[in-house]
Amino acid sequence: MAGVRGYGGGIVGRFSDEPDEYPGVKEYHTARLNQIEGFFYTSDVLRKLADICDEHAGGLFNFHGSTGDIQILGFKQEEAEELFQKCTHLGFDLGGSGSALRTPSCCVGPARCEWATYDTLHITDNLTREFQNEMHRPTFNYKFKIKCAGCPNDCIASGARSDLSIVGVWKANIRIDQKEVAEYAKKFDIKKYVVDKCPTHCMDYTDGKLTIDDSNCVKCMHCINSMPKALRPGLEKGAQIRIGAKVPMVQDPRLGFILIPFYDVNKDKEEDYAFLKDLIQKIWDFWDEYGTNRERVGELIQRVGVGNFLEAIGLDPLPEMVEYPRANPFIKFEEYLVPDDEEEGKEG
Amino acid sequence: MTDEQKQKIKEFVVNLVKEYHGKKRFKPQDLEKEVEQNFQSENITRKDAKAAIKELTDNGELIYGYAGGSFLTLPEDQTQ
Numbered sequence: 161m162a163g164v165r166g167y168g169g170g171i172v173g174r175f176s177d178e179p180d181e182y183p184g185v186k187e188y189h190t191a192r193l194n195q196i197e198g199f200f201y202t203s204d205v206l207r208k209l210a211d212i213c214d215e216h217a218g219g220l221f222n223f224h225g226s227t228g229d230i231q232i233l234g235f236k237q238e239e240a241e242e243l244f245q246k247c248t249h250l251g252f253d254l255g256g257s258g259s260a261l262r263t264p265s266c267c268v269g270p271a272r273c274e275w276a277t278y279d280t281l282h283i284t285d286n287l288t289r290e291f292q293n294e295m296h297r298p299t300f301n302y303k304f305k306i307k308c309a310g311c312p313n314d315c316i317a318s319g320a321r322s323d324l325s326i327v328g329v330w331k332a333n334i335r336i337d338q339k340e341v342a343e344y345a346k347k348f349d350i351k352k353y354v355v356d357k358c359p360t361h362c363m364d365y366t367d368g369k370l371t372i373d374d375s376n377c378v379k380c381m382h383c384i385n386s387m388p389k390a391l392r393p394g395l396e397k398g399a400q401i402r403i404g405a406k407v408p409m410v411q412d413p414r415l416g417f418i419l420i421p422f423y424d425v426n427k428d429k430e431e432d433y434a435f436l437k438d439l440i441q442k443i444w445d446f447w448d449e450y451g452t453n454r455e456r457v458g459e460l461i462q463r464v465g466v467g468n469f470l471e472a473i474g475l476d477p478l479p480e481m482v483e484y485p486r487a488n489p490f491i492k493f494e495e496y497l498v499p500d501d502e503e504e505g506k507e508g
Numbered sequence: 509m510t511d512e513q514k515q516k517i518k519e520f521v522v523n524l525v526k527e528y529h530g531k532k533r534f535k536p537q538d539l540e541k542e543v544e545q546n547f548q549s550e551n552i553t554r555k556d557a558k559a560a561i562k563e564l565t566d567n568g569e570l571i572y573g574y575a576g577g578s579f580l581t582l583p584e585d586q587t588q
Contacts, residue, residue, distance in 0.1 A: 163571060163572060167572070169572070259535070260578065297565065298536065299540070299558070300537075301537075301577075302577065453535070
């Protein structure tokens with residue numbers, strides 16, 4: 161068994177199948193360290209971390225694991241406690257592993273990116289501190305990942321890789337600077353490379369003027385990425401919460417679907433993310449009660465149905481909550497009797 | 509939850525893991541459910557069970573293992 165006292169995660173045991181033939185890698189464990197939000201490190205910290213890695217492990221790092229942690233590779237169980245203690249003195253705690261909350265991670269956010277619609281670093285730090293117990297003491301059916309992306313570019317692939325994905329979006333119209341549009345027109349064909357590539361065809365470029373029908377914009381970011389000086393996201397900024405993404409293991413890979421189309425994250429920040437924390441807790445309670453062993457939350461929702469899930473967590477269904485696109489063009493209506501109808505029926 | 513109740517829960521959990529050692533792997537939530545059922549009359553909640561289990565892992569009476577999923581087991585020196 162590999163691990164350190166009091167922690168159920170953070171150390172991943174790796175034992176060789178052929179210990180006699182390869183005694184040098186008989187034990188080759190991995191320590192997952194909680195990464196810094198946005199992956200910023202000083203060179204001094206990295207040097208000190210490298211010294212610890214040389215002294216107690218195989219001198220090999222993995223920056224960063226798929227969840228985001230710093231991984232120190234290749235140590236024996238007898239070195240685990242000392243390696244852990246030295247890392248904590250340097251300011252690094254262990255991250256999550258096993259059937260637990262995995263270390264929440266985020267993109268560089270407003271620290272280095274102008275598109276971020278909310279402070280991804282702050283929310284990730286806050287959630288990490290709030291859910292220390294869930295991260296270090298595995299009590300879930302299986303893993304649970306939270307990733308925060310500052311804009312729909314989703315540089316950390318949260319929509320594909322995390323059970324709960326918080327992606328920055330905006331509500332108001334995209335801001336257009338027609339003077340800068342004219343400058344871009346001198347460099348490339350705006351109609352061919354921007355307007356015609358819009359997935360919902362909500363843009364028009366006629367007589368040197370660019371217009372956008374924002375009500376049909378799906379925020380794919382293509383136009384903004386192509387002409388960053390001319391176009392900027394709308395000013396009413398927030399985030400979208402998606403749920404259920406995962407890569408394959410028990411069942412096939414899944415993309416997350418929209419749970420909350422517009423979450424006013426900047427307002428919730430003032431209340432210490434109370435709404436978000438409450439929502440996460442409700443999701444976990446439902447998963448804990450009805451999930452089976454090694455069933456991700458997305459698989460559970462697929463099994464029990466989105467309706468039952470929404471009812472359990474107390475959210476009203478919205479048209480944006482599309483689990484997957486329609487497979488046939490027919491619409492099925494279900495009729496529900498309300499108490500008054502029932503009484504009328506009896507009388508009739 | 510009183511200190512006495514917490515102690516009783518801790519003993520119950522350790523005995524359960526000992527009794528089933530080598531036969532069943534208890535996930536933390538399995539143990540929480542067992543505690544909840546067995547201490548129902550004393551109004552013990554899952555939160556209380558969690559707190560008791562946390563103390564057991566903090567002082568090394570139980571350790572976490574992983575085999576496809578996380579479970580709680582006895583330290584290696586107590587299994588021989």
